[in-house]
Amino acid sequence: MLQAARDAGYKNVSKRLLIDWTELGLLDTPERTGRGPGGGSGSRFEFPDAQRELFLSILQHRGGLKHVAGLASLPVSAWLYWGDEWVPLRQVRKALMTWWGRGGHLQSLRKTRDLAERFVDVLVADQASKAKRKRLVDEITSSMDSQHYDVAKITPLVEDVLASLPGGHWGPFQMGTQEAVDLLRAMSVAIEHYDEFSDGAFYEARARIRQNALAYFRDQPQMTEHRVWGHWFNEMSFQDLINRACADLLISLGFMRIAIDYGRTLPTIELQRWTRPPEELLRRIT
Numbered sequence: 001m002l003q004a005a006r007d008a009g010y011k012n013v014s015k016r017l018l019i020d021w022t023e024l025g026l027l028d029t030p031e032r033t034g035r036g037p038g039g040g041s042g043s044r045f046e047f048p049d050a051q052r053e054l055f056l057s058i059l060q061h062r063g064g065l066k067h068v069a070g071l072a073s074l075p076v077s078a079w080l081y082w083g084d085e086w087v088p089l090r091q092v093r094k095a096l097m098t099w100w101g102r103g104g105h106l107q108s109l110r111k112t113r114d115l116a117e118r119f120v121d122v123l124v125a126d127q128a129s130k131a132k133r134k135r136l137v138d139e140i141t142s143s144m145d146s147q148h149y150d151v152a153k154i155t156p157l158v159e160d161v162l163a164s165l166p167g168g169h170w171g172p173f174q175m176g177t178q179e180a181v182d183l184l185r186a187m188s189v190a191i192e193h194y195d196e197f198s199d200g201a202f203y204e205a206r207a208r209i210r211q212n213a214l215a216y217f218r219d220q221p222q223m224t225e226h227r228v229w230g231h232w233f234n235e236m237s238f239q240d241l242i243n244r245a246c247a248d249l250l251i252s253l254g255f256m257r258i259a260i261d262y263g264r265t266l267p268t269i270e271l272q273r274w275t276r277p278p279e280e281l282l283r284r285i286t
Contacts, residue, residue, distance in 0.1 A: 001047050001055055010059045018055075025094025026058055026071055027051055028087065050086045054078060072099035077245035080206055081213075081277050089202055092249075099246040100191060109145060115247070116140035119184050120161070132161050140184055148192075149185040158184065186254030187247065193257050205252035207269045213241065214278070 005013040021027045030047045047055070058071050065071060072095040079087040116137045136157045143149045158180050162168050170180055190197075216236065223233040259266050 001052055004052050005056065005059055008056055008059070010056075013059070021055075021058070023094075024068065024072070024098040025091050025096070026068070026075060026098070027055060028091040054087065069099050069101070072096065073242050073245045076249060077242040080209055080245055080249065081241065083275055085275075089199055092202070096246055096249060097194070100250070109141070112144045113137065113141045115187070116144060129164070132157075132164065136161055143185065144188050149188055151181060151185070154184065155181055182255065182258050183251070186251045186258060188254070189257050190250040190254035194253075197253055197257075201253060201256060202249075204269070205249055205256060207271075208252050208256075208266070209248050210274060211270060 001018060002013055002015065018027065022029055027047070028051055030051075054075060058074055061074065062068070062071055075087045075095045076092055076099070079089065079092045119140060120133055120137050136154075139154050139157055143154065155177060159177050162170060162177060162180060167174070169176055175183075220233050220235065224230045226233075256266065258264070
């Protein structure tokens with residue numbers, strides 16, 4: 001691993017870096033392949049080829065990031081769209097915690113507020129007054145930081161901003177207040193219950209994300225023609241999918257937990273063979 005990095009031009013790498021990144025879930029635990037040098041005491045451990053490629057990719061991206069947590073989107077997106085042969089689920093679980101902050105909260109209040117602003121932008125863009133937007137952003141930031149959403153408190157704030165939109169609903173899908181509140185609190189719900197999610201829940205969340213990605217790329221050209229909302233549906237690159245990977249996975253897990261808690265039914269998953277992004281999706285994102 002270290003030699004491959006140095007051969008690629010990354011000189012300032014060390015064994016300590018490998019250990020740290022393994023603990024953070026940026027890399028998986030190396031596989032035991034035999035005994036120590038000459039068959040003596042100790043053990044020999046090696047990283048598989050896929051992890052070497054991931055390591056080089058992370059080294060390539062880390063120069064433009066201030067915090068190591070931002071690198072967690074690389075292993076998570078590899079698992080989401082390329083599969084377990086590239087990144088195992090045990091690594092994803094650690095990487096996702098690194099992304100939001102290992103202490104159980106998002107890493108900083110600034111990052112929390114950035115996410116809150118992003119959610120509100122998705123919900124109402126610039127169509128609500130600054131005062132209404134600020135009140136909602138403030139409440140979402142506080143809720144995400146404390147990992148507790150006061151649904152009774154946040155619901156009227158959502159109703160208030162949705163009233164600024166045509167028909168009082170969000171987007172061409174006519175999302176109402178309940179659905180919008182669930183969207184805004186799904187990530188915090190996932191963080192709160194993170195240790196309770198089974199492996200099966202992660203795989204279901206992945207299947208839903210893949211299905212949604214395929215649907216978006218399939219329908220995006222037609223959605224851009226919508227009279228009111230067409231400008232929202234920009235073409236998406238694979239870099240966009242990478243950047244969104246951690247948030248999308250947490251939100252999907254959160255929606256699943258909310259559905260269980262409130263006895264709601266989620267859309268049916270269309271089972272399909274997927275070992276890497278399908279060709280039609282690759283053509284659109286590369």
